[in-house]
Every structure is written in C-alpha cells, then in structure tokens.
Amino acid sequence: MTSSFPLPAHPLLATAVELAPRLSARSAEIETARRLPEDLVAELNRAGIFRMMIPETYGGLELHPALSFQVIEALSRADGATGWCAMIGSATALTAAWLPEPVGRAIFSAPDVITGGVAAPLGRAERVEGGHRLTGRWAWASGSQHCHWLVGGALVTEGGKPRMVREGVPETRLFFLPARDVTLHDTWFASGLCGTGSGDMEVKDLFVPDDHGFSFFAPPHVARPLYGFPFGLLGLGIPAVALGIARRAIDELTTLARQKTVVVERRLLAARPAVQEAVAEAEAEVRASRAFVLETIHALHDEATRGPVSVRGRADLRLAMTHATRSSARAVDRMYEAAGGPAVFHTSALQRCFRDVHTLTQHAMVARPTLELTGGILLGFDPPTPVL
Template identity: 65%
Template sequence: MTTPPPVALKPAGEHPVLAAARQLAPKAAARSEEIETARRLPADLAQELAQAGLFRMVVPEAYGGFEMHPALVIEALETLARADGSTGWCVMIGAVTAMCSGWLPEPQARLIYGAPDVITGGVAAPMGRAELVEGGYRVTGRWPWASGSQNCRWLLGGAVVTKDGAPQMRGPMPEVRLFFFPIADVTLHDTWHAAGLCGTGSGDMEVRDVFVPAERSMSIITERPRVASPLYGFPAFGLLGVGIPAVALGIARRAIDELTALANQKKLIAAGGQLLAKRPAVQEAVADAEATLRAARAFLFETVNTTFEAGTRAEVSVKHRAELRLAFTHATRSAARVVDRMYEAAGGTAVYRASPLQRCLRDIHVATQHAMVAPSTLELIGSVLLGLDANTVML
C-alpha cells in the first residue's frame, strides 16, 4: 500500500457548508417518515439544502461554488445520512454531479450552475445513444436510478457516441460522453418502488431525440478539467464516487446510535427484566461495530487525503486510484456489516416499521448495490495491487 504523507485530516476550522449540514440534519430526521412515504425528497427541504450550499460543494469558486476538500464533502454527507439516509443520498447525487462544472466550457458551466440554488443530477452510466449531427448530438436514452431528479433543473445522462448509427471508437472502446438536458426535455418515470433508500425518488429518466449542443457535453475519461484547482487534480471517478461511502458511514453510525439507545431502554423478560445492554452478546456486538466503523472511516480519510495531496502535485498514480476505490468499497461494505450486527443485536424489536434500525438495514443494502462499490471492484483493485495488467479506465 502507498505510504501516506503527513497531511492534515481536513483544513482547519469548520466550513460553513459543514455547519449548515449539522444545522439541517435535525430537520431531515424529523421529516424522515414523510420522506420515506412520499418516495422523494420534499421540494422545500431540497431548496433549503440548496440555499445552504450543499449542492455546490465541488463547484468551482469561480462559478460561486465552494471547491471543498473531499474530506469535508464526506463529513457533510455523512452528517445528513446519519439523520436520514435518503436525504444524504439525494444530496450526494446532486453534489457530486456538480463536479461536471469543472469540465464544462465556462459559458455552459455558468448557464447551468449560475443560480446559487440550482440542483443537478442524473446518471453517468452510458445507457443512451448520442448521434453526431451538425453542432452537437441528438440523444436518446432511458436511465434508471435518477436519484433526486424531481428537484433538479438540469439532468445529465451518459451515452455512447454514434455516427450513422455506428459507435464512434476511441481505440478499442466506444466513445462515451455525458450530456446535459434541461428538465423540460426529460420525462421522469415513477419506477422507484424499492426496498431501501425509498425517499430518494430514484426513478427512471428518459430523453428521446433531444438535441444537445456539443459544448454541453463532456468526458471525464478523455478530457481534462477546464478549471485549474487542487480539487480537480483528484481522480474524476474518485470525486464522482466519494459520497457513496460517506452515506454508508452515516447510516451505520445511525444504527449504532439506535441500538445503543434501545439497549439502555429495552428489558428482557426472559432474563428477569435485565436491560438489553447487560447482555454480553450485545456488548460484544457494539464494541466490534464501533471498531469496524471507525477503522473503515479512518482508512477512507487516510486514502482520500493521500490521493488529494498527490493530486496537488499532479502525481496521482494508478495505485492511488485503486486504493481510493478500495477505501470506498471497504467503507461501504464495512458499514453494511455494522448495520447487520446492530439489527441482529436488537432482536425482534428491529423488525417493526417504527424501528429506525429496519430502515438502516434496508437503506444500507441498497447503497451496497451501487456499481461503484460492488464486490467485483475488489478483483480489479487486487489486480492492480498485484502488479497485473488490468483495464483501469473506470478507476
């Protein structure tokens, strides 16, 4: 593993956006049942989060954003997800999508991100087709998992570029680009009837033969950021995925909170009214969960800071990128193990809808299904760490 340099965990002082996340978290927690039932983030809450700057965390300062250190982005998302998993997920999608502002030509970046309360979202997976035409592309596609899209003014979709119906090749791979659509050009399908993260509104988005000017498209694979900043020296896929482990860690911390509170209230009839907290198996589970969560979090922050520091010197290697993805996957899957243990330790109480632990269980196991942190990522990472040839384009 790469030896980390002696870098600070985060810049000194509390960032105002992180302070805003702490202030808004109780509001999200209080509306958790409403969010779950509505299957989307309420528009007024989304706007309050936007006005607090939570969707502008990685927008360039030149465009009115904050260019926050990735470690601070993790903390803000973790704070919101601890209060409500769906809120954390929606803010994560909107916030990391906004990284595209650093790649877009300045006029388009200002057009899309000029309003201080704008929310963008979408799906980067190349599930669309973009036919080359004069001045741009005509894009058709349908993308699932368009989280938070109901509150967005712009949505992006990934697509394979075609000419006369045939994929345009870049070496051995088809060319893939991201395309921005104003919300008026997008049809949203209410398909989000899911096991967990129910309040994220992650239904399908669809466009049909929509013209997108060439300057409103970009590639984070083949193009460099247009904004010179330490933040955009961080790996593009790393910045895109940094919020997933943050949300997972927040959900897991909530699970420990809930089990701890329950254990000091619930009495076991079969044990003569003894508190659940006095049960050795519960004590062991809480101790193990605490160590697992904090170790995963420490590895995540260590790797994020090491990679960020390398990015400031333009020295990010394939190994840095592999270890960063390893930290993402490890943190997310460790968080799932923590939630599982807290749910099991709670006993039958946890199965009821009134229990936050059942929601933590459902939410975390939807988060683990994201392709960015799937078990298969470990095969690719292991290949890099073993010095084998591997396709690392998506790291």
Template identity: 65%
Template sequence: MTIPSTPAVKTPGEHPVLSAVRQLAPKVASRSEEIETARRLPADLARELAEAGLFRMVIPETYGGFELHPALVVEAVEEISRADGSTGWCVMIGALTAMCSAWLPEPAARAIYGAPDVITGGVAAPQGRAELVEGGYRVTGRWSWASGSQNCRWLTGGVVVMKDGAPRMVREGVPETRVLLFPIEDVTLHDTWHAAGLCGTGSGDMEVRDVFVPAERSLSLVVERPRVDRPLYGLPAFGLLGLGLPAVGLGIARRAIDELTALAPQKKIMPLGRHAIATRPAVQEAVAEAEATLRAARAFLMETVNTTYEAATRREVTLRHRAELRLAYTHAMKSSARVVDRMYEMAGGAAVYRASPLQRCLRDIHVATQHAMVSQPTLELIGSVLLGQEANTVML
C-alpha cells in the first residue's frame, strides 16, 4: 500500500472538496479488491463520496453546487483515481454528467440536482430513439458503458429524435440528437460488465422501453447554449463533459509510479538476489522517464484547461482552443498508458499477481484508453484543425 495512510495536510486556500478527497483516498485504496470483486462501487462508499461533494463539482452554485474551476475538478478526479481507478472513473462519470444541470430548464434542474446527495450518470452517445410526441418524447433504447449506474438516482441517455418514424433532420444528412434524463425507476440495468479493467465501475448496459420523457428533461449539447451563463459552462460542451478522462489516466499512472518506487528497493535481482532492482540502471532510467512523461502531460493538460477557461470568461473560446483542449486530453491518456506499461515491465514477475496493484493499473489504463473521446481518431480530427483542413468539428 503506497497511498498515504494519514490525510495530507490541508494547504492554505485548498477547496473543501480536495481536502475531502485526500482524507477519503486511503479508505478507497483499502477497498480496491472489494470494489474489483463486486464489479461495482459499493453503495456505502458512493454515498460517502456524494456526501463529500464529489458529484457536485460542476453543478452551478445557484443550484447548490460548487461550480469549481476545471483545474480543481482535474485535481480531485486525479487524486481519487490514484487511490483506485474504478472509483475515480465512477466519480468522473457522476461529476461531469451533472453538467446537464446548467443546460436544463431551471425547474427540472432543481428537481433533479437539488438533493445534496444526488448521483447522476448515463451515456451521452445517441444509442436510443425518441419519438416526438405532445409534451415530450417516447423513448426506447439500450446504452452500453453506463458506469456507476447502480448508485444513480437519474440516468442520461443520448437519443436520435424521430418524427413519424423517421429521424428528424437539423440539416441534410444530420439527424437531431438530444440527451434525456430518466429516473432510475424507468431504467432496466443489465449486468453485462465483465471487462479486462476498470472492473469495479459497474459499466453494464442500461435500457428503457417506450418511456415518456417530458420536454423539460431534455437538452442538446450540440445546438443549445447553457441556461446558466457562467464561465465554467462557456467551456466547449464536450470538453467539459470529457474533463475527467485525462485525470483518471494521470491518477492511475501516478499510482503505478508509486507502486514501482515502493517495490524497487525490496525486490531482488534474480538469480542471485544480492541487489535490489532499484540498483539497475534500466529501472532508474525508466522511473526518471516516467516521471518526466507524466508531469509533462499533466502540465500540458493544466495549461490548456486554464487557457481555455480564461477564454471562456471572456467569451472568446475558438476552434483552436477546442482542438488543443482535446489534444491535451488524448495526450494525457496516451502518456499515462506509456508510463503504466513501463512501470509494469520494470516490476517483472512480481507485477502479474492479483495482489499487485500494478496489474490493476495496467488493466485499468488500457480500458480507459478505449474511450471514444481519447481514442486514436481524435488525433486525426485535431490534426486536421491544426493544419487548417476541413473537418466535422461538432464533437470538439
């Protein structure tokens, strides 16, 4: 165990949410095996995280949220992910899904997000179908990767809007898509999450069948402006939604460095076993490179997050800002994976056992890298923007 067993000293001006994360981290780390085996976040731990405010980080202050600076959101998700990747992933999903509160009409936002312990989740990808009817939509759909849904009171689902059985088009070749919110009572959860990594996220399928959703419980991150006019919601919508992804990667990678650093003075070089692997030049070089790689990726991430937020306060977010922000996300995740791979390799046979957190880091990071918002195709899209080429930039 390399997570500190006592809370870190609170720094002057540190936000209470960050203080709570540092206090909770040792407890979360101690329950990693339980979380992994259960294949979901335990309900009591989810409640404790909610009570600490981790799912209210991006809810507007006017609705009782914290409306944190995005760099603080990154720090909080990174720290909890360092303790346990699955827990960090669930916090990321719940915290950032709550951005919907700034897009919903005020009565709906207060009804859903007014409770201080509410947890929301879901899937924004338009895998459902919503037939336009009087007062709202009749929705049927099934969504994969509904992380943390077992502890949610409300779940979001992305849909294609239908009219008379055909997709309603916003322009030629482009159907209208929206995000709808369902109370948990309207949703069937399917236990399909038998995955290689992030095993404790409970990311099974969610399904609704012919459910009515009133229009006030729908929003569009593509064509609608947020109803709460504050700098945080001036960030690119999908940039805000994906803010926690690189933070999860950075946290997992930091844990991998922690684990190898703790192991290296203890594990002996075989076959003679006279010296610790910490004396091997290859291990020394790997740790040095890993430290530089991780901190450089984190610095780039924080630079772009801060720059984009400053532009949002001036209402001057450009396509270049959007592209660079997403580049920082993808770069951080890919850099984190390289760090974890190297630390796992240097640990040798000791890392393959279930008792080693390094094997969990390896599995978790390589599931996290598969998320569409930080996958290889994002670099192609970003590169086209940086080169001044035409591209579909709606999802940036």
C-alpha cells in the first residue's frame, strides 16, 4: 500500500519489498534460532537498512521518517522479528546526532556498523575524572548479537548519590559501549517476536569516556529536522512493525478464506458474513491508524524544519504510535478468530502474527498509560515533558 503523503521514490523501499519473499520463507528458521541468521543480517546491512537514520554528514541516508517507517513496515509484513531488529538497529543509530562530532563520525562512518541497546536508564554511572564508571544490566537488548556498539541508559551518580539536574529531576545519560566490552545473557524465551534475540546485556564498572555519553535533553550536534523529535523517533518503529504484522495477518486470512471450505456449511470460509465483516473492520482499522501516524510524522517533520517541536506535537506523535499499535493488535485478533482452528498451529503465519503483535503491545512506549499522558495534554494539563 502506498502512502497518502507521497514522497520521492527511494530504492531502499523497493529493496525491502524485494526482500520480503525470502524473509517470509525463513520465518520458521528465524523463530527457532531466536535471533536473525548472520547471512540475513549481512544482507540487510549491505542494503543500507541500518543506515536509514544516520546523518548524511557521517555517510548515512538520513531518510525522511515517513520513508523509514514504510521500510520497516514492509520488512515486518514479511517477518515481524526481522522488522523489529531492523527498527532497533536503524532507530538506535539516530543517536549519532547527539554524540560529539569526532566520536559520531568515527563510529558511524564505518559502512557496516550496526548499533543497538536499551535507552531505559537501568544502569548506574558514577561520575569520575574524564568520564563515568558504568554498571548495569538491561533487558530487551534486541539484535545485540549482531551489533558492533550498544547503548545503555543510566542514572548518573556522584559520590554514590544521584546527580540532580534540578530539584526532583536526576540526571540520566546514554552511553555508547563497544560490543566487545558487554556481556550478553541468553534470556530471550518469549511467546512472540522470538527471533529478535532480545536477551539481557550487562557491564560491570566499565569506564566510559565523556565523549561516549550524551543526554537527549541537550541539543543534538547535528541540527537537522530528523533529529528534532528524538523520543518519538525511538519508538516510531513500533507501530511500523505492528502495522506490517497486521497487514500480513489480513493477507493470510484472505488467502485462507478463499481456499478453506467450512465442511458443515459446504461453502468457503470467505462466504461467511462474520468473516467478511471481520476483514472489513480490520482493513478499516489498519488503514485509518496508518494514515494517522503518517499524517503526524509529516506534520512533525515540517514543524522540525522551522524550530523545536511543540509538546502538543510530541503528544500527537505518541498518541498516533500507541493507537496504531493497539489497532493493529485488534485487527490481528479479528483475523486470528476468523480463521478458526488452522490458526492455532505453529505452522500458521497467523499464529505467529498473533503472538508477535501482542508482544509489541507490552512495550512501554505504546502501553495504555501513554493514553493517560496524551489525554491529559489534550485536556490542558501540563505533562512531565521528559516523558515525551
């Protein structure tokens, strides 16, 4: 499906669509391995998937966010785990814009670099001369097995006590860590997105130089529109993955319904009014929520070309992200239920869609509390803006 907001054609989107049949054919292999195969990662890397959000000045593609969104969506339609890992690798790389220029260039000018990690401040970073001593363990480090650099978020301490930015607000920073210095724990035994390798990562008392850490509350060193709304971009890929999975579920149900005969009724599943209604509702829900996300992406990108993005704009993006992800889950549920018995087997792509999309809905960036946050802003309350 094409966007309602046309952008110039880009070969990367065509490549993602061309890759789709091969990705789909390997879904069972990916799920069993609980990580992406090395040759598949290499193919995604050669295509430039992990360079979508790297600044042009460092040799990246710096694509319009709506285009990156559609690339991730296309990959996810083929295989949810692949789309998720592509999203994590490309979205993490946008942090290049916040690193000091020499470090950002040194890391991201490498044409094959892949980054990942966890932005949540689950670590502790003790301030020392020239940098920080970092200790922490982070869950959900998706795709970490194929990364060269990993990002870990941490609470900054000084003398063992939290360092405060202002009253009631402790300092948090993100730190770039060479993958060789990080211990990976194989903890990813999940119901969905099984092939993402989202285990734990850990470091203990690791020295990180000052120039390998940054705060999103500071302005980026690369002042371009793409980097005008960072928190939104870090989670923007979640609804892209969800919508891709939902589109795959509609595809799968449509194919099944045209082939499966309901024995008792002596007619195709597609002839059932309940199935027809389910397909119509799922189609409307997916297309409407997708349009809301793309409309908001374009509006915020335009706003970022003129200056800082407003709190209301950030809230709109978070609302669109959450709505699209949860709408996708409802669409998948309808397709799963309409399929009947065949959908319960692991050989069914619908079964994988069901498990994958409901794993997505558990992510904090699109969980139900985000609706409380955005709803409060719509009602005129002042939010804790760092959350956005």
